[in-house]
Amino acid sequence: MQDHVKIFEDYLKKHNLKLTRPRHVILAAVFANHSHFDVDALYDQIHQKYTDVSRATIYRTMPLLIEAGLIKRSLRSQARDHYEHIFGHKHHLHLICNKCGSIIEAESAAVETLLQNLAKRYNFTITECNIGARGLCEKCRE
Numbered sequence: 134m135q136d137h138v139k140i141f142e143d144y145l146k147k148h149n150l151k152l153t154r155p156r157h158v159i160l161a162a163v164f165a166n167h168s169h170f171d172v173d174a175l176y177d178q179i180h181q182k183y184t185d186v187s188r189a190t191i192y193r194t195m196p197l198l199i200e201a202g203l204i205k206r207s208l209r210s211q212a213r214d215h216y217e218h219i220f221g222h223k224h225h226l227h228l229i230c231n232k233c234g235s236i237i238e239a240e241s242a243a244v245e246t247l248l249q250n251l252a253k254r255y256n257f258t259i260t261e262c263n264i265g266a267r268g269l270c271e272k273c274r275e
Contacts, residue, residue: 230267
């Protein structure tokens with residue numbers, strides 16, 4: 134069994150919930166995505182093969198995946214929340230194009246060091262950090 138499935142299954146058991154077939158399908162689709170996604174895109178992806186998994190079920194499952202520590206709501210672009218799976222992924226920054234909505238992931242080591250130093254200075258514990266910059270991508274600047 135893959136680690137993310139075990140983590141989700143354990144989370145659900147702890148909350149007296151079951152890993153139903155629709156939840157398993159959603160989890161598999163989320164981890165098949167290796168980029169940012171929104172619920173509508175995820176629904177379209179799932180609905181091609183599993184017509185019985187509703188958009189409402191996906192919306193209800195997303196908070197469970199977030200609470201289980203498997204995904205996070207990473208940003209809002211073009212009036213939609215975008216998600217990404219974080220289990221097994223390095224931290225990174227998001228560069229978001231204001232025109233086309235493209236999302237570029239960038240290394241964040243220097244920024245993370247700065248944040249950790251600030252947190253230490255103020256005796257603060259960082260539990261979550263979402264950093265993004267908005268502008269125009271190379272294609273949209275042309």
